[in-house]
Amino acid sequence: MNWTNMLEIILNNTILYATPLVLAALGGVLSERSGIVNIALEGFMIIGAFAAAVVAIFAGETLGVGRMAPWFGLLAAFVLGVVFAVPHAVATIHFRADQVVSGVALNFLAAGFAIFMVKNLFEGAAQTTTVQFPFEKYSIPWLSDIPIIGNGIFFAYPTSYLAVVLVLIVYFLLFRTPFGLRIRALGEHPHAADSVGIRVYLYRYMAVLLAGGLAGLGGAGMSIAVTSNFQHNTIAGHGFMALAAMIFGKWHPVGAMWAALFFGFATALAASGQVIGLTNYVPAEFLIMLPYLLTILALAGVVGRAHAPSALGRPYVKGQR
Amino acid sequence: MAAVVEMLGITKRFPGIVANDNIHLVVEKGEIHALLGENGAGKSTLMNILFGLYQPDEGKIRVHGKDVKITDPNVANRLGIGMVHQHFMLVQPFTVTENIILGSEVTNGPLLDLAKAEKKVAELSKRYGLDVDPKARVEDISVGMQQRVEILKTLYRGAEILIFDEPTAVLTPQEITELMQIMRNLVKEGKSIIFITHKLKEIMAICDRVTVIRRGKYIDTVSVKETDPDKLANMMVGRHVQFAVEKEAATPGSSVLELRNVEANGNRGVKALNGITLEVRAGEIVGIAGVEGNGQKELIEVITGLRKTTSGTIVINNQEITNRTPREIAESGIGHIPEDRHKRGLVLDYSIGENMVLNTYYKSPFSKSGILQFDKIFSHARRLIKIFDVRTPSEYTPARALSGGNQQKAIIAREVDRDPDLLIAAQPTRGLDVGAIEFIHKKLVEQRDNGKAVLLLSLELDEIMSLSDRIAVIYEGRIVGVVKPEEVTEHDLGLMMSGATTDKGREEAAT
Amino acid sequence: GCGGAAKDKPAPGAGPDQKPKIKVAMVTDVGGVNDNSFNQAAWEGMKRLGADLKLQEKKEYTYVESKKKEDYVPNLNSFVKDKWDLTWGIGFLMAQDLAKVAAENPNAKMAIIDSNLDGKIPPNVTAVTFKEEEGSFLMGVIAGLMTKSNQVGFVGGVKFPLIEKFENGFKAGVYAVNPNATVKVAYAGAFDKADQGKILASTMYQGGADVIFHAAGATGDGVFTEAKSRGKGFWVIGVDRDQSSLAPDNTLSSMIKRVDTAIYTVSKDLANGIWNGGKQVELGLQEDGVGYAPTTSKNTPANVIAKVDEFKKQLTDGKIKAPKTAEEFEQFKATFKK
Amino acid sequence: MDSRFNRILIPLIAILMGLLVGAVMMMSIGYNPIAGYSALFGGIFGSAYNIGETLRSVTPLVFTGLAVAFAFRTGLFNIGVEGQFIIGQLTAAYIGAAWSLPPVVHALAAVVFAMITGGLWAAIAGYLKARLHIHEVITTIMLNYIALNTSNFLIRAYFHGQQENTPPIRPSASLDMPILSQMFDNARLHWGILISVLLAAAVYWLLFRTTKGYELRAVGFNSHAAEYAGMNVSRNIVTSMAVSGALAGAGGAVETLGVYGYFGIQGGFSGVGFDGIAVALIGGNHPFGVLLSALLFGGLSYGSSSMQRLEGIPTEIIRVVIALIILFVASSALVQWMIGKFRRKGQEVGRS
Ligand SMILES: Nc1ncnc2c1ncn2[C@@H]1O[C@H](COP(=O)(O)OP(=O)(O)OP(=O)(O)O)[C@@H](O)[C@H]1O
Ligand SMILES: Nc1ncnc2c1ncn2[C@@H]1O[C@H](COP(=O)(O)OP(=O)(O)OP(=O)(O)O)[C@@H](O)[C@H]1O
């Protein structure tokens, strides 16, 4: 294939793969900046993927809203993501549960619940039917006429554009508003925040619930854009990759985005490698694991350690250091 | 004058102990009221109650004559009560301004307006003579400036009644004089101040009245004019306290520690030590005097192996230990009371007993062929707790649960008990009450008299003066002079510390 | 049970007038019974048997899902130990485990799909395998004839012998009808990564391929969504069952494996007293064990289908042999002539 | 004493609450919880065979649980157990098939080498953290995929028997326990169970009784203080990752040598490593706690398939139940609060 095509598709796949990770990682950033560890991203993504697929199917087939269907799905994913974040929030904030334990529990809960519901909604089937109206790629006028990056970058799913917008929003929220200042203070020194009368619990709740919603959107990005259905393995480790992106991106929304794009780029690169027949020289398995190798190498190259919010993972108890 | 704060019959119980037992505290408008008591006496607790962080089990609180329930810091803020906490409540990666406005932010629509906020902060700091850089990150500024930020936080919230919990424990002498001036300005502005300190001369210097508590019980409230340090010490400890350190003249022996032109970089890569040359001999206490941030920290770190030197040699007992590992150096006969007890000195989640063997755990009798001997470890701990009077429920209590004062005693016990040839003591009495200080000073002198070398680092000039046999003054990573305490006044020392003697040289270098 | 292989009496309860009775169970692999693939097909076969013999679900025919690899043995045993007449293991993944259980319980009758147990088939086991290479060959023929760009693609799940049968059969089919067409091959490294499937597919399509055949389970779903979102002219060929519903306007055909037929016939035979234990039953085009989906005619012109049937005949007559491995494919290229 | 009492009571209550919610879910879709749970417990304890298989399914969880718990105790989060387990499986399969040694020795050699390779694999993440300060959570996640694909490649290219599997291990390398298996009606019981218990004891001893354990935990709690005390922080980080990985590797080895007798190309992760995280955390990251939580976790998931087989109840319900149990155990504050309320009620009743 000629190299412009190649470049286009690599860029395009980079974005395709990165989008769900970016959305979920944003959730991670919010939650962990407020001091609550969030390895439940995987679970929230599962729930989001589930909700989006089911609602998109229902809206498309029963309500007959046609092309609007995926948007309903997206909304549902956010809402159910928030709902599922509630137990995590209650357990870790109110009942001081170990935040990792609670996260692990939620991953189980989400997986179990989602499949359980699918089996009930689709007479016993382990996966939903195919989403008849999934998201379609949109190309941005003018921009998409630019050679290479036009088709590479400005021809993507709405979820990708949404992700970019949300990166900016979360960035402003965290670094330009009082809300963000308070959230970040909680992640660093909750006692300080408390001593100036910030409602520690309230703000942590908001952060964790929003995180659930964002990760939910990430899941939706898989089921109604990429796979067009939901089944037990629609989300297979993506939540953990998002977690990695968040850390790689140093708990910063923009950083997380670049990290996710990096994973996506490596994945797309590996795919192209196989297709152009590198497998005659390199075993397929090595191309398949390339992204993970590159990540480690990249991290080894990065100067300056990422350091987590100081109070991350420690439950907040008044009057105790 | 009307009472602005009345705390009447306050009782607060914690699991296993009564921190406050029917305590009274009445503060009048425009006064600086000292709260005095041993470590663990209940001062911080009482103040945390006034600030709404703890709820009293009994007793009532009146502010401006009205009964109030201070359920949380918001209420306290609304009542015009502000607190400068003993352990700073500052968000390290935030800027000064961000820390000050946190919780009552300056906004422009939905967004933060940091520019406007910085102006406000600048105004405030001018008005009260609290010099801060609004844009600086807290993690980059000196402890003194951090404290000024804490004060600004309360003023920014319009506090009329300010609580200072041991502000001076962490300050340099210069900073202390500045703080005193600030406090005077504040009362001029009509504020009232509650001032916790263990340093009686500070109380004598600026307080109007002082309330003394002991072991959680109210002792008395007296006017400073009608009392003196000895009376206060007596009231607080319940016995006579010896302030002046009694010691015979030193009989220095062979050289124990020797540094030759040692250079090293600080955390930010800039040169922190440039050519330190210093000797400490057996049977003497050498004090390092200097303004904070002139290389004291780095000096100790290179000696103990926690920081690499870039050039120069360090010799202990005639054996070179430059850039050896901390363990090798410790084995060669160094004991180290670290400056930051929480960061370096203790594993807060380990029991006191386990902490007492933090650097000997691998040696007999505490470890036999790789196996820990807990009976030995804890009996050892019991012994030290007894000798050094560490106030702890038991040797199994986690270090975290101890009063900072007692945490400090535990560390000192551990290091002194190892009976090292060279004992490095950094800020050994910071935050301790007079009783504890007296005791620790005795221990250091004992070490010396047993023919051991002691390297004392303290920001308290009078501690340096009273303990040291020789004083080495450090300035900009160099020893700019070694003097005998009886031959200098605090004033001369202060001048040397501020680099006065080398001003000219610096100007030349600058041009 | 009562040993003795071939001449087994009809199972208890079978009288002259009434239908023969039998208790048959199947153990799915980790895909679960509704995997839209061969576990599901297997269960359809069971249901057909149940309807036919008026068997009662759960009591006389049933299934159990395996969640993990470790579940296979206990799941198989759960039926063997309550003396069910026949226990199916669905999928090559449980080959070793089924052999083990069969050996421990020589009186229990068992059968497995997709494995010949490395040729060492115990007397109480029937091993059903399919000639995927033959079905894939036909898919190759379709792809080879339908491609306009002379570039076609193959997306595999994980690279191992079973999937390589698909790959090489397919390549041979393409070669047979269109020697100068190139086949791009890529493996996702997983059967459950639809996003990988989509990325591989889009890379292939973008690179000029216009037909893609997948043998990658759920990873293949990504191939369908990619074809669908690209619209007309980007073709995909499904696997195992008729997958055209996933992208009706882009699906040329599906290489179907009649797992259901296999389950149905072998079980029904046993009910009627026919049991060929210890043997490998290999189902190819001949036996209708593999073939192309009925919906093929939707997007594939009749002349192409005719060509496919022609090759089908040659394969069944043994005139040509579809290759299973890379080596066999090389030989095929060497020997095959128009 | 009260706290010790709670340490028993809280998990019990958590389990009950979890099962309760599960029952509600069953009823909500028209299944009979009594029947469901009797099927579940029948599936766990119902027969000698089931008991045996339950124990078998618990065994790998003990290893992975120990691996995660050990890392946690030393301040590290090892999400890489999954991959280290795979490395162990591969190593054991290779040594078991390729070498020829006298019986017991052969099996032991395979386990030991699996521990070494698993340990080295994990040590990579340890080294990257110690030297380059790369967060172990990222590296271990990445190393999982790398392990999976490396193993798949090695098997496909150099080491496959029939089809996608490695050649079977030699009898001399097997960890089977024929006698015990017989007793449990051919359940796949093997020496690995014993090994897992021994390792649990060993981990306890290493962590809480030895000088090394004191160091490892100190570094985990406060690396600055550890450095001050003359401990080599970097080396300790690498060591604890290596030990953690060795435990996982041992798990992989016994799974290969005791259960399957071969290893194969994998389409994905088995999840046993991730389950190990849950097991470790339910077990309070204490070796003996891990033993118990592995029993709970393994038992429930194993029994769930009988629930599906006999009553047609989706096994996901059990996933949910397990999730809730973890959640309730974690939120011990909640449970304590409930116990408290309950007690107070009791007292009031007593008074009146
Ligand atoms: N949150 C708490 N939990 C348990 N005990 C506490 C708590 N806070 C204070 N105490 C106990 O109450 C006693 C008084 O503590 P407090 O901090 O008031 O002493 P202090 O006067 O501030 O000591 P210092 O002079 O060292 O600051 C201490 O013995 C401490 O153990
Ligand atoms: N988690 C806890 N459990 C028990 N006691 C605690 C706990 N946290 C704090 N304390 C007690 O609260 C009191 C206040 O803590 P703080 O650090 O102010 O002690 P402190 O003695 O004032 O410190 P310093 O000696 O540095 O002045 C201390 O006496 C300490 O014993």
Ligand SMILES: [Mg+2]
């Ligand atoms: Mg205090």
Ligand SMILES: [Mg+2]
């Ligand atoms: Mg104090």
